[in-house]
Amino acid sequence: MKADANVQRRLLDLAEVDAELSRVNHRRRTLPELAEIGTAEQTVQAKRDALVAVETSLGDLDREVRRQELEIEQVRAREDRDRKLMADGSVGAKQLADLEHELATLQRRQGVLEDDLLELMERREAVDADTSHARVELDKAQAALSDAQGRRDSALADLDSTEGKRAAERELMVKGFPDPLLGLYERVRAQRGIGAGLLHGRRCGACRIEIDRTTMSTIKAAAADDVVTCDECGAILVRTSESGL
Structure with missing residues (x-):
């Protein structure tokens, strides 16, 4: 799957909104x-x-x-x-x-x-x-x-x-994502709780697990508009200047 790199980066904003909504629901229950x-x-x-x-x-x-x-x-x-x-x-x-x-x-x-x-x-x-x-x-x-x-x-x-x-805010944000990318994000979020995370160094921002060197090599070789996911949690790995690639 491909999606513009800037669009992928906006997934981090969506993930932050979803994280706050999850915190609200957790807070309401507890x-x-x-x-x-x-x-x-x-x-x-x-x-x-x-x-x-x-x-x-x-x-x-x-x-x-x-x-x-x-x-x-x-x-x-x-x-x-x-x-x-x-x-x-x-x-x-x-x-x-x-x-x-x-x-x-x-x-x-x-x-x-x-x-x-x-x-x-x-x-x-x-x-x-x-x-x-x-x-x-x-x-x-x-x-x-x-x-x-x-x-x-x-x-x-x-x-x-x-x-x-x-x-x-979320209702407005989701309109800016192509359906395939948003669909993948929503499926992963429904299963794992987090649909996307920042790739920082060799660590997935969603599950916090360090990615092995072989997988990192594959990610480095991927085009900027390729949608890559974490092998551990399935979350979309958003690559930015902080990713160290």
């Missing part, structure tokens, strides 16, 4: 924010689960407190009823003794219930503090996630902008 977001999402889920757990415990304690308070109210109501019966003087001696015994029992029961309620309230206070702490921790985790997402979106926007500019 943004550090992506891993950070994954970790932050796990943290948010863990903090959310922790909050649900303490909120569930708090709800259970609230129900237990209400049950205990209701039972205390019932004991007090029973005690008030007994005291009224004793106060109106309409009960006999035996019933009065029974009421006094029941009042003593109710007072002991009320004391036990109030002690239990106090313990429940202390436990509830501690769990309520845990709940507030869990909410703060969840808010922090969500803020960290939002921050990472914002930085990711900003980085992606920059990459999209760069990609758009380079893709537009």
Whole structure:
């Protein structure tokens, strides 16, 4: 295949644009924010689960407190009823003794219930503090996630902008190459990632492998418009004054 030497040299500009487009795609796939977001999402889920757990415990304690308070109210109501019966003087001696015994029992029961309620309230206070702490921790985790997402979106926007500019440049550049040369370049780039490289000394600019002396002799003997390729990677070897031929 033949192509004007100046046209071949322009392949280096195309290869540089393609290299930047490849870097953009690689950068998009490997943004550090992506891993950070994954970790932050796990943290948010863990903090959310922790909050649900303490909120569930708090709800259970609230129900237990209400049950205990209701039972205390019932004991007090029973005690008030007994005291009224004793106060109106309409009960006999035996019933009065029974009421006094029941009042003593109710007072002991009320004391036990109030002690239990106090313990429940202390436990509830501690769990309520845990709940507030869990909410703060969840808010922090969500803020960290939002921050990472914002930085990711900003980085992606920059990459999209760069990609758009380079893709537009490439679209104009490829129009300046003959179809056979461009076809060879594209095939090699699809297979190897780089379609052309500068021949510098005895080294291929695409794969960086040193070319043996026999092949170099063949390249030196080739006409300026001959399209030569690297035996190792298949990339088009662009010859310039830097090639040392």
